[in-house]
Amino acid sequence: MRIRVNINGEPRTAEVWPGASLLFMLREHLGLAGAKNACEQGECGSCSVWLDGTLVCACLVLAAQAQDREVRTLEALGSEGRVHPVQDAFLEAGAVQCGFCTPGLVVAVADLLARDPSPDEAVVREALSGNLCRCTGYAKILDAVRIASGRLRGGTG
Amino acid sequence: MSLRTVPRARGGVGESAPRIDGVPKVTGAFSFATDLWAEGMLWGHTVRSPHPHARILSIDITKTLATPGVHTVLLAGDIPGKKTFGLEFADQPVLAWDRVRYAGEPVAILAATDPETARRAAGMVVVTYEILPAATDMEQALHAGAPQVHEFGNVLRHIRIVHGDPDAPAEVWVEGYYETGMQDQAMLGPEAGLAVPSEDGGVDLYVATQWLHVDRQQVAPCLGLPHDKVRLHLAGVGGAFGAREDVSMHIHACLLALRTRKPVKMAYGREESFFGHVHRHPSRIWMRHGAAGDGALRAVRARILVDGGAYTSSSSAVIGNASTFATGPYRVPNALIEGTCVYTNNPPCGAMRGFGAVQACFAYEAQMDKLARALGRDPVDLRVQNALSTGSVLATGQVVRGSAPVQEVIARCAAVPLPAGIRQPPSAGRWAPGDCLSFPGGAGNVSRGESLRRGVGFAVGWKNIAYSEGFDDSSEARVRLVAAPSGAIAEVVTAAAEVGQGIHTILAQIVRTELGVGTVIVHPPDTQVGSAGSSSASRQTMMSGGAVQAACAAVREILMDRARCRAETEGRPVSADFRAEEGQILAGHTLVGPIVQFLDEPIEATRVYHHRPTTPLDVAGRGRRGHRPRVGAGGPDRHGPGCRAGPEPPERLRPDRGGDRPGPGAGPHGGNPTQGWTHQERVVHRLPDPDNSRHAVGAGDARGGAGAGRAVWGEGGGGALDSRVDGGHRRRATRCHGLRTQPGPGSARRPDRSRPSGRHGGAAAIA
Numbered sequence: 001m002r003i004r005v006n007i008n009g010e011p012r013t014a015e016v017w018p019g020a021s022l023l024f025m026l027r028e029h030l031g032l033a034g035a036k037n038a039c040e041q042g043e044c045g046s047c048s049v050w051l052d053g054t055l056v057c058a059c060l061v062l063a064a065q066a067q068d069r070e071v072r073t074l075e076a077l078g079s080e081g082r083v084h085p086v087q088d089a090f091l092e093a094g095a096v097q098c099g100f101c102t103p104g105l106v107v108a109v110a111d112l113l114a115r116d117p118s119p120d121e122a123v124v125r126e127a128l129s130g131n132l133c134r135c136t137g138y139a140k141i142l143d144a145v146r147i148a149s150g151r152l153r154g155g156t157g
Numbered sequence: 158m159s160l161r162t163v164p165r166a167r168g169g170v171g172e173s174a175p176r177i178d179g180v181p182k183v184t185g186a187f188s189f190a191t192d193l194w195a196e197g198m199l200w201g202h203t204v205r206s207p208h209p210h211a212r213i214l215s216i217d218i219t220k221t222l223a224t225p226g227v228h229t230v231l232l233a234g235d236i237p238g239k240k241t242f243g244l245e246f247a248d249q250p251v252l253a254w255d256r257v258r259y260a261g262e263p264v265a266i267l268a269a270t271d272p273e274t275a276r277r278a279a280g281m282v283v284v285t286y287e288i289l290p291a292a293t294d295m296e297q298a299l300h301a302g303a304p305q306v307h308e309f310g311n312v313l314r315h316i317r318i319v320h321g322d323p324d325a326p327a328e329v330w331v332e333g334y335y336e337t338g339m340q341d342q343a344m345l346g347p348e349a350g351l352a353v354p355s356e357d358g359g360v361d362l363y364v365a366t367q368w369l370h371v372d373r374q375q376v377a378p379c380l381g382l383p384h385d386k387v388r389l390h391l392a393g394v395g396g397a398f399g400a401r402e403d404v405s406m407h408i409h410a411c412l413l414a415l416r417t418r419k420p421v422k423m424a425y426g427r428e429e430s431f432f433g434h435v436h437r438h439p440s441r442i443w444m445r446h447g448a449a450g451d452g453a454l455r456a457v458r459a460r461i462l463v464d465g466g467a468y469t470s471s472s473s474a475v476i477g478n479a480s481t482f483a484t485g486p487y488r489v490p491n492a493l494i495e496g497t498c499v500y501t502n503n504p505p506c507g508a509m510r511g512f513g514a515v516q517a518c519f520a521y522e523a524q525m526d527k528l529a530r531a532l533g534r535d536p537v538d539l540r541v542q543n544a545l546s547t548g549s550v551l552a553t554g555q556v557v558r559g560s561a562p563v564q565e566v567i568a569r570c571a572a573v574p575l576p577a578g579i580r581q582p583p584s585a586g587r588w589a590p591g592d593c594l595s596f597p598g599g600a601g602n603v604s605r606g607e608s609l610r611r612g613v614g615f616a617v618g619w620k621n622i623a624y625s626e627g628f629d630d631s632s633e634a635r636v637r638l639v640a641a642p643s644g645a646i647a648e649v650v651t652a653a654a655e656v657g658q659g660i661h662t663i664l665a666q667i668v669r670t671e672l673g674v675g676t677v678i679v680h681p682p683d684t685q686v687g688s689a690g691s692s693s694a695s696r697q698t699m700m701s702g703g704a705v706q707a708a709c710a711a712v713r714e715i716l717m718d719r720a721r722c723r724a725e726t727e728g729r730p731v732s733a734d735f736r737a738e739e740g741q742i743l744a745g746h747t748l749v750g751p752i753v754q755f756l757d758e759p760i761e762a763t764r765v766y767h768h769r770p771t772t773p774l775d776v777a778g779r780g781r782r783g784h785r786p787r788v789g790a791g792g793p794d795r796h797g798p799g800c801r802a803g804p805e806p807p808e809r810l811r812p813d814r815g816g817d818r819p820g821p822g823a824g825p826h827g828g829n830p831t832q833g834w835t836h837q838e839r840v841v842h843r844l845p846d847p848d849n850s851r852h853a854v855g856a857g858d859a860r861g862g863a864g865a866g867r868a869v870w871g872e873g874g875g876g877a878l879d880s881r882v883d884g885g886h887r888r889r890a891t892r893c894h895g896l897r898t899q900p901g902p903g904s905a906r907r908p909d910r911s912r913p914s915g916r917h918g919g920a921a922a923i924a
Contacts, residue, residue: 017273033192034185038345038395039427046345074185087183091175098657099182099189100345100395106183126594134345134396135657 005066007032008076016063023047023058025066026073034074034103038132045131046104048111049073055111057130074103077110086110089148090141097135105131109145117153119145167739169670176662177679178655189393190349190365191424198351199228201406201413201423202275204265204282205432206257209502210291210304213255213264217283221267224281226274228417230267236412238381242404244371244507248307249468251379251408257286258306258467259504261432268413268421291502295441295464298499306467306500313465313498314473316480318778320552323493327447327455331527335444335520339464340437342509346395348405348433349424352414359386360411365394367401369652370688379408380415384684387411391682397656399508400434402693403470435470435507438463438498440479440516446524452534454543456491457552459483461517463506465498470507472498477626478513480778484552485521486563486619487543492552494778508693514620522616537571540617554779567617575613623696626780627773630696633687633791634664634704635763638672638712640756644740645674647709652682653689653701660697664705671709672716673737674752687765687791696768703766707788711762713737715796719755720744763791 003014003025014029023040026032026049036046040059047058050072051065078084083091086109096102105128112119112127119127124145133141168174181187218230233240233254240254241247253264265282269275292298298311305311350364359382366372369389377387394401406423413421425433440463447456461479465472480496529536544563550556596609624630635650647668655661665677682689689701717735720742724731733745742749770783 017271019273027192028194031194032185033188036189036346036395037191037424037426038347041427044345077184079184080180080186083180083183087180090183091179094173096176096179096182097659098344098346098394098396099178099187102182103185122594129594132345134343134398 001064003063003067005068006070008072014063018064020063021059022049022051022056022061022063022066022071025063026058026071032073032075035107036100036103038100043130043132044101044104045108045128046101048104048107048131050107050111055108074107077106084110085151086113086144086148089144089151093140093144093147095136095140095144101131101133101135105133105141109148112145113149113152118149167669167675168666170666171670172666174662174666176659177665178661187393189346189395190351190363191346191395193349193351193363193392193422195351195353195420195422198420198422199268199270199413199417200272200275201266201268201410201421202272202279203263203406203409203423203429204267204279204284205260205429206253206262206264206284206286207260208257208286208288208291209260209293210289210306211257211286212289213253213257214285214287215283216265216285218265220281220283221278224269224274224278226270227278228268228270228419229413230265230278230282231412231416232265235416236379237415239378242375242379242408243469244375244403244471245473246469247375247378249470249505251412256289259502261504262467263409266409266413268417268419272424292500293502295439295462295499295501298464298501299462299497304502306502311500313469313500314476314496315498316476316494316496316774316778317776318480318483318492318494318496318552318774320489320493320554320778321456321491323456323458323491325447325456325491328450329528329531330445330447331524331531332445333443333520333524333527335440335442335523337437337440337442337516337519339439339503339506340509341431342396342398342400342434342436343430344396344398344400346393347425347427347430348401349422350392350406350410351420351422352410353420354414354418355386355388357386358382359388360414361388361390362407362411363390363392364407364410365392365397365401366407367394367397367399367654367656367693368688368691369654369682369684371402371691372404372407373684375404376407376411380411387684389684391652391654394654394656397654397692398510399437399512399693401656402508402691403435403505405433432504435466435505435509437509437512438465438472438475438479438506438516439503440464442516442520444483444520444524446521446528448528448532450532452528452532452539452542454487454489457484457489457494457521458492459494459496459517459520461494461496461520463496463498463513463516464501464503466501466503466505468500468505470505471512472506474624474626475507475513477774478621479517480513481551481553481625481774481780482514482619482621483517483521485518485525486545486561486617487521487525487540488545488549489543489552494552511618511620514618518616518618522618537567537615541567544617545619552778553774555782558782558784563617563619570615621694623694623699623768624690625771627771629767629770630690630700631765631767631789632689632697632700632704633763633765634689634701634708635686635761635791636668636672636705636708636712637759637761638674638716638752638756639759640753641676643676645672645752645756646676646678647672647674647712648678648680649705650680650686651689651701651705652684652686653697654682654692656692658692658697660692660701663698663702667702667705668709671706672713672752673739673741675740686763700766700768703768703786703788704764704791707764707766708762708791711764711790711794712760715760715762715794716742716752716755720749723755724749758796761795763794765789765791 001018005012014025016025026035035049035058038044038046042057042060049058052069078087086106090096108131221230233252236251241250243249253262264284269278290304292304297303353361373387373389377384410421410423443460445458448454463476476496476498480494483494484492526536529539541564545561547557547561637648639646649664653660661679668677720735721731735744740752767787769786772781774780
């Protein structure tokens with residue numbers, strides 16, 4: 001089936017199997033591999049993207065459900081030479097190791113800070129409870145959220 | 158010429174340097190193995206056994222082959238070379254042909270145009286099994302009459318370590334029985350790779366792994382190809398933790414690619430990943446500790462049984478570590494340790510963080526707590542009293558020669574304030590609904606706090622750094638110093654797998670410190686350079702770092718020779734120490750000139766680093782460690798014509814291509830499989846009565862918690878550090894693995910290149 005979808009501000013189309021997930025369409029049909037496939041069951045958050053502004057696990061959304069809707073992915077946040085403050089905070093805090101969880105966490109943190117610029121730790125933990133990381137032990141990820149929160153509020157972090 | 162004080166190279170050793178792969182990882186540009194894509198590629202899929210032990214009576218692939226989109230289905234009979242593989246002993250079938258020995262064992266593989274077609278076609282393969290009795294309990298596997306997992310018996314390895322007088326008397330004895338369960342590494346990036354057939358009849362495999370060369374050692378014989386036709390390249394690794402030490406989809410993808418003459422990608426889903434790699438060995442451990450009245454340990458007796466599952470993997474090293482570390486980091490004058498690893502029809506077990514050492518740790522630390530209670534002592538004080546230190550003798554007879562600040566570590570940990578606010582449930586024993594977020598897993602709504610007790614664990618552990626038991630472990634590195642418009646640039650070529658631990662950043666730091674250059678290019682690891690050994694056993698910084706340091710020293714020697722030569726020619730004094738710092742060569746405090754001025758010809762050196770030798774355990778379980786590490790030349794140094802030839806390598810440096818082959822009789826982990834395999838008599842391994850002080854994990858005290866070619870991989874340096882200030886890291890690698898995900902068929906946007914594989918040159922990859 002043919003899917004029309006707006007991705008990161010651009011109209012895109014893809015011919016997909018009706019059972020394909022939004023994640024599969026993004027990665028395998030549209031060449032956007034930023035969202036990762038780690039569990040394909042909504043447990044790990046590695047495939048986090050925005051669907052009409054709402055944070056979703058792209059593995060749990062059918063590609064067909066994105067028809068005529070807006071999808072925003074990690075690729076829209078920043079790029080080499082122009083990283084987003086959340087991405088920069090992850091680098092500064094040492095919150096990146098193997099990096100497989102990083103795209104999903106960066107998206108989840110950006111989503112959280114857009115809604116709540118000064119979250120306390122309990123709020124951060126809850127907001128990131130849908131994202132798994134196997135390398136860091138999370139402490140540095142929490143540091144990154146604090147740094148990014150400070151930066152986005154105009155402070156020095 | 159001017160006088161100046163030069164600071165150390167920025168981004169060098171001892172500094173918190175930014176990760177050279179950091180920016181691509183946060184922007185999503187980093188290509189993990191699951192992100193690989195090639196024009197016209199097929200998707201591979203594995204058909205696995207649902208039974209732990211069964212005879213294969215027939216396999217019918219007629220319907221599968223007739224399915225539109227399916228290109229090939231392969232069975233064991235289609236394997237052109239060796240039918241088995243294995244890290245230490247080749248006992249695991251690439252595809253099972255007569256028997257399956259664990260649930261999840263591969264029986265058939267196929268390639269199809271897309272993953273969904275492949276998955277459905279796999280469901281149409283009809284395998285008829287005769288189900289056999291299975292050995293699923295590690296103790297029962299030792300009984301007479303137990304189902305035999307292999308013809309050669311169920312004992313994989315037995316170790317006996319006798320130290321001092323195991324019957325030595327003691328005033329206080331404590332005894333315990335402990336069990337630990339199977340664990341999974343659950344690295345976030347599942348197994349994946351892309352095999353691309355090449356025109357020479359060989360294959361290029363891009364794969365997430367911990368050790369490219371030991372993979373090739375297992376893959377090439379199964380393909381019936383010489384090693385030079387099987388080229389492995391490291392794809393982005395989404396975590397490893399031991400799970401990528403063994404071959405998973407490697408051989409399957411290569412077989413499918415060679416048969417179809419098309420690139421074949423295989424990427425396991427999460428569920429398949431649990432079948433696709435080895436796990437941590439479950440263990441059953443009995444220990445008896447005796448101490449003098451003053452608390453000094455007098456004797457330890459230990460019996461350790463671990464379940465290796467259906468195939469060997471690194472089991473012999475795992476039981477080796479469990480046994481040699483069984484006394485804990487304590488001074489124990491007398492010990493008898495018996496370790497046994499058995500085959501069962503459970504999933505194969507192998508490497509996972511600290512293998513063997515952690516199972517033993519659970520037992521000996523629980524014992525230390527028991528002993529403290531029996532003696533009426535503070536458990537931390539008792540540990541400090543018995544802690545190892547330099548000069549102590551281990552149960553294997555090895556004398557600790559390096560630093561061993563166990564007492565200091567314990568004291569420092571004990572001084573850390575306990576976390577505030579560890580809440581216990583209210584007196585009624587129930588938590589309020591809103592509390593669930595504070596529970597382990599509570600955010601996933603998996604706990605309401607039932608049976609939850611909270612505490613702070615305190616335990617001391619120790620483990621090996623690098624390999625042991627006689628394995629001649631080595632790592633090769635090539636360092637090249639070249640002139641670029643921006644100044645001198647160093648390039649590093651190693652096969653060291655970056656699995657998230659940061660080895661590539663560390664190698665760049667070492668080069669900056671050793672050569673005084675800011676910009677270091679770390680090339681993507683592949684098998685075109687000698688083996689770097691595995692990214693495991695906490696060894697890579699010492700081993701590949703040691704090789705890089707040695708190669709840098711060789712490069713530096715030639716560079717300084719050129720500088721002295723020039724100074725001599727110009728009639729300047731050459732008596733001072735010549736050194737390189739921040740892109741300059743200095744003689745004492747005098748500036749000789751920028752390094753780049755001495756690089757009319759590039760300088761290249763290759764070195765192989767060996768750590769201090771160790772010996773296999775003898776019949777009494779004793780082993781030794783040698784004194785010195787060894788460095789060998791990995792090939793002739795290249796430095797072009799200079800005003801005189803570069804220095805001859807010292808005599809102790811011998812040509813040595815490094816560990817593409819295991820040491821004699823030793824597995825890659827140093828475990829000696831021969832030892833296990835020749836020991837075929839039934840080992841009577843009696844565990845104490847399970848009802849006697851059974852201590853299962855998790856129960857009881859709080860401890861339970863306890864582009865091919867030369868595409869540029871990473872670049873960083875002084876420039877990269879500066880550019881953070883300028884608004885982000887600079888990174889030359891636009892194709893950090895040579896391959897990137899590109900839009901697939903049906904896409905509105907076509908790939909921006911037509912070559913199917915990552916074999917575009919490095920030039921194309923340098924922005």
